[in-house]
Amino acid sequence: MTTHADSRTGSATTGAPPPASAPPADGRLVYDLSEGNAGMRSLLGGKGAGVAEMRRIGVPVPDGFTVTTAACVAAMRGGGTWPDGLWDEIQAHLDALERRTGRVLGAAERPLLVSVRSGAVFSMPGMMDTILNLGISEQSAAGLAAESGDPRFAWDSYRRFVQMYGEVVEGVPGQAFEDELTALKDRRGARQDTDLTVDDLRDLTATFRRVARESTGHDLPTEPREQLRRAIDAVFASWDSPRAQVYRRLNDIPDDLGTAVNVMQMVFGNKGGTSATGVCFTRNPATGAKERYGEFLLDAQGEDVVAGIRTPRRLPELETVLPEAYARLMSAMDRLERHYGDMQDIEFTVEDGTLYLLQVRTGKRTAAAALKVARDLVAEGLIDKEEALRRIDPAQLDQLLHPALDPDHTATPLTHGLNASPGAAVGRLVFDADTAAEQGAAGQAVVLVRWETTPDDIHGVAAAQGVLTAHGGMTSHAAVVARGMGKPCVAGAGDLRIDADARTLTIGGTVLTDADTVTLDGTTGAVYPGALPLVPPRVTDDFSTVLGWADDVRRLGVRANADTGADAVRARELGAEGVGLCRTEHMFMATDRLPVVRRMILADTAASRQAALDQLLPVQQADFEEIFTAMTGLPVAVRLIDPPLHEFLPDLVEQSLLVQRLEAGGEPGELGQARALLARITSMAEANPMLGTRGVRLTLLHPEIGVMQTRAIVRAALAVRARGLDPRVEIMVPLVGYAEELRRMREIVVATADEELAAAGVTDLAYRVGTMIELPRAALTAGEIAEHADFFSFGTNDLTQTTIGVSRDDAEGSFLAAYLEEGIVRADPFASLDADGVGELVRTGVERGLRTRPDLETGVCGEHGGDPASITLLDRIGVDYVSCSPYRIPVARLAAARARLDDAARDDA
Numbered sequence: 001m002t003t004h005a006d007s008r009t010g011s012a013t014t015g016a017p018p019p020a021s022a023p024p025a026d027g028r029l030v031y032d033l034s035e036g037n038a039g040m041r042s043l044l045g046g047k048g049a050g051v052a053e054m055r056r057i058g059v060p061v062p063d064g065f066t067v068t069t070a071a072c073v074a075a076m077r078g079g080g081t082w083p084d085g086l087w088d089e090i091q092a093h094l095d096a097l098e099r100r101t102g103r104v105l106g107a108a109e110r111p112l113l114v115s116v117r118s119g120a121v122f123s124m125p126g127m128m129d130t131i132l133n134l135g136i137s138e139q140s141a142a143g144l145a146a147e148s149g150d151p152r153f154a155w156d157s158y159r160r161f162v163q164m165y166g167e168v169v170e171g172v173p174g175q176a177f178e179d180e181l182t183a184l185k186d187r188r189g190a191r192q193d194t195d196l197t198v199d200d201l202r203d204l205t206a207t208f209r210r211v212a213r214e215s216t217g218h219d220l221p222t223e224p225r226e227q228l229r230r231a232i233d234a235v236f237a238s239w240d241s242p243r244a245q246v247y248r249r250l251n252d253i254p255d256d257l258g259t260a261v262n263v264m265q266m267v268f269g270n271k272g273g274t275s276a277t278g279v280c281f282t283r284n285p286a287t288g289a290k291e292r293y294g295e296f297l298l299d300a301q302g303e304d305v306v307a308g309i310r311t312p313r314r315l316p317e318l319e320t321v322l323p324e325a326y327a328r329l330m331s332a333m334d335r336l337e338r339h340y341g342d343m344q345d346i347e348f349t350v351e352d353g354t355l356y357l358l359q360v361r362t363g364k365r366t367a368a369a370a371l372k373v374a375r376d377l378v379a380e381g382l383i384d385k386e387e388a389l390r391r392i393d394p395a396q397l398d399q400l401l402h403p404a405l406d407p408d409h410t411a412t413p414l415t416h417g418l419n420a421s422p423g424a425a426v427g428r429l430v431f432d433a434d435t436a437a438e439q440g441a442a443g444q445a446v447v448l449v450r451w452e453t454t455p456d457d458i459h460g461v462a463a464a465q466g467v468l469t470a471h472g473g474m475t476s477h478a479a480v481v482a483r484g485m486g487k488p489c490v491a492g493a494g495d496l497r498i499d500a501d502a503r504t505l506t507i508g509g510t511v512l513t514d515a516d517t518v519t520l521d522g523t524t525g526a527v528y529p530g531a532l533p534l535v536p537p538r539v540t541d542d543f544s545t546v547l548g549w550a551d552d553v554r555r556l557g558v559r560a561n562a563d564t565g566a567d568a569v570r571a572r573e574l575g576a577e578g579v580g581l582c583r584t585e586h587m588f589m590a591t592d593r594l595p596v597v598r599r600m601i602l603a604d605t606a607a608s609r610q611a612a613l614d615q616l617l618p619v620q621q622a623d624f625e626e627i628f629t630a631m632t633g634l635p636v637a638v639r640l641i642d643p644p645l646h647e648f649l650p651d652l653v654e655q656s657l658l659v660q661r662l663e664a665g666g667e668p669g670e671l672g673q674a675r676a677l678l679a680r681i682t683s684m685a686e687a688n689p690m691l692g693t694r695g696v697r698l699t700l701l702h703p704e705i706g707v708m709q710t711r712a713i714v715r716a717a718l719a720v721r722a723r724g725l726d727p728r729v730e731i732m733v734p735l736v737g738y739a740e741e742l743r744r745m746r747e748i749v750v751a752t753a754d755e756e757l758a759a760a761g762v763t764d765l766a767y768r769v770g771t772m773i774e775l776p777r778a779a780l781t782a783g784e785i786a787e788h789a790d791f792f793s794f795g796t797n798d799l800t801q802t803t804i805g806v807s808r809d810d811a812e813g814s815f816l817a818a819y820l821e822e823g824i825v826r827a828d829p830f831a832s833l834d835a836d837g838v839g840e841l842v843r844t845g846v847e848r849g850l851r852t853r854p855d856l857e858t859g860v861c862g863e864h865g866g867d868p869a870s871i872t873l874l875d876r877i878g879v880d881y882v883s884c885s886p887y888r889i890p891v892a893r894l895a896a897a898r899a900r901l902d903d904a905a906r907d908d909a
Helices: 038-056 069-077 086-101 138-148 151-168 174-188 198-216 224-238 242-251 302-306 315-321 323-340 367-379 385-391 394-401 433-441 455-463 477-485 541-553 565-573 584-589 594-602 606-630 652-665 668-684 696-701 703-722 739-760 776-780 782-788 796-804 815-822 838-852 868-877 886-908
Strands: 030-032 064-067 114-120 130-134 259-265 276-281 293-298 344-351 354-362 418-421 424-430 446-450 466-469 489-491 496-499 504-507 510-513 517-521 526-529 557-561 579-583 635-639 728-733 767-773 791-794 857-860 881-884
Touching: 030 038, 030 086, 038 064, 038 069, 038 114, 038 259, 038 323, 038 354, 064 086, 069 086, 069 224, 069 259, 086 224, 086 259, 114 224, 130 151, 130 224, 130 302, 138 151, 151 174, 151 198, 151 224, 174 198, 224 259, 242 455, 276 302, 276 315, 276 323, 293 302, 293 315, 315 323, 323 344, 323 354, 367 385, 367 394, 367 541, 385 541, 385 886, 394 868, 394 886, 418 477, 424 433, 424 466, 433 446, 433 455, 446 455, 446 496, 455 477, 466 517, 477 489, 489 517, 541 886, 557 565, 557 886, 565 606, 565 886, 579 584, 579 606, 579 881, 584 594, 584 606, 594 606, 594 668, 606 635, 606 703, 652 668, 696 703, 696 739, 703 728, 703 739, 728 739, 728 791, 739 767, 739 782, 767 776, 767 782, 776 782, 776 796, 776 838, 782 791, 782 838, 791 838, 796 838, 838 857, 838 868, 868 886, 881 886
Parallel strands: 424 446, 446 466, 466 489, 557 579, 557 881, 579 635, 635 728, 728 767, 767 791, 791 857, 857 881
Antiparallel strands: 030 064, 064 259, 114 130, 114 259, 276 293, 276 344, 344 354, 418 489, 424 517, 496 504, 504 510, 517 526
């Protein structure tokens, strides 16, 4: 049966049919909740499986059924057309639900109302659509009013349905409904929706229907089963909504999974003072503390809490107003955490004092909370250490390694809100998500300020440094999404006055614009004017303990890319097992050294070049001494100069313009120097310098450069050793493509190093000479190259460029974004290793190198060394270590442990 398309998103599919798993063997596409369990997550989605599991273990949940992910995938593959028999199967389950409840969907007496909610396999909070109170009409509203004795509740449910159905299914702009609601509250002098009378709500329902008619050109359908069919189709379509696609890209969720749809009997939290709705966590998702955490609203429905429509109350207050329901909720929370062995996120409704749970899922949490919860659950005996490691996302650890607000600052906050997600954020104010995304992509630090974020703001939240909202609570959309992304968030700062059109934020007597910078302290909820000082992150006991568990499991070594002594010190503090890449050319860029480097480049005689090199030698030696000192007892791989020399000279265009200016009126001496420099830059210019005279090619043309660097390395090691320390020296030759290049370069390095050791009278300072494998030819001829190498270090940044044939700088600003958007590539190959191409070259290089030299050590020192997905691949390939930037070391340590555990699980299977 062909369904109606959502007018906002088109059909339930876009592009070619995605690959998907087949439907169940029995062909069923719909299951009653009583037929499901937690193990059916891939079919029933997270929400359906969770509710079914709660029902199975005796936790109170509403009755209902689930339309499976397989049905959604079939609809996507059919271009929006439902598979044969799906609607008949849904109606059969609805008939059974009506029999079990003794109610009929949309009936005038004892009406059945249902919720229609998405249920992806992986939690995507707020990204897809929900419709509540489906089946209500004027007739069923009257029946609901008569049955409950509360007409206000009935008409409140009706106006909510019209608004949600109109927006989700018919594509009516949500703001059109909000504007009418706001106008009515203003006329009535009502602060909250709950202040409106039954007559107000009856009129508002009629107004909402008129708004929908004017927007769509037709009346909303009144036949309840037609409403249900269209609502299910709209939830299918929401799988491919722009915000859902953005969320999946941010969280690496496959596009072909589809969503389940859960149809459940409505339970009503909006039936007055004995009813409520809320969201709770079994532990604090911000800190991980073992405490009840959550919020609720009396006389409300669930969307009110997560959408921030009203500022909710803290969970402990529920004990005062509804003590019996609170006690049952505490018992259910305990039971569910024990059952799943993890912190749970629960949605609940209390209807006339009776508790129902509507959803349970593993709670999203900050990195700090993830570590504390894992450590505590192990201590409590609920899980073992290996399971704890499996539950922590390595990439999330990056949150803990960002600076925090300096506690010694003396600034006075402008205002306070709820400390919804910890950390510090400094940035210019922006008032809409599109601007945040645009400016964030341009490298600007921004803070997104909104009345309350909506799921459509997801791309702006991702790009911002932090989020500030005037409304909403600790479990609002802004808070949940910010915590999941590790973004600081201050929510519900009620004294903010936001004028999005004028782009101003008023707090008391202070007016801020989008030219102003603010600082958010998500840990305390404070908001400060200007940019406050930040301090380096602090390694906690939870952090150290969990990473210690990871070290006990992992096989892969983790080293650091470090170019300074300070980098090396920080890297060792974070658990680095040596330096896998020290880029010596970075040391040349200091302002006091660059003139000497330029003299060396511009020298027109061997003697003048050697004089410049002699001046550079002691400063390079001093740098290496700092690094060897910090890494005493651990290996330090120093890469000889890699980039082409002209990179140390002024830009060709800028120098040409300087010559033109001096010719128009400059000093003759200055003009002569400028012309000489221009001539030298011109003579050295290459059409493609990254594939030109650089790396080993440069050093073989100018061996004196390699000699100077080798002397500096060995002299630094000798000086450090003389102080009683233990330098472990590795000298790395870059950009080798031919074995003969490395053979000749090794001769230069060994002859120089041995000369220095002999002059010092030292015979027992070991050193190793190896090479970077960063060209496809090097990987393919690794067996020959290994004859002259003690170790290989795969430079996967350049290897990716030379294998795929793209420039990283050009690709990421041009076609690569479109390739990712269109699904031509699944991931940025410079962020996550291209397994089938570059990964195969690494595998080939490792295997062929080891065949020649079984004791050959192999590592990876590109940015991929800190990427969890790449680490998993590299562990399987069998490299010995990865090297990454210091602040990625904890990520790599945990990812390496996870890789081992995943391999063990596959072997067991």
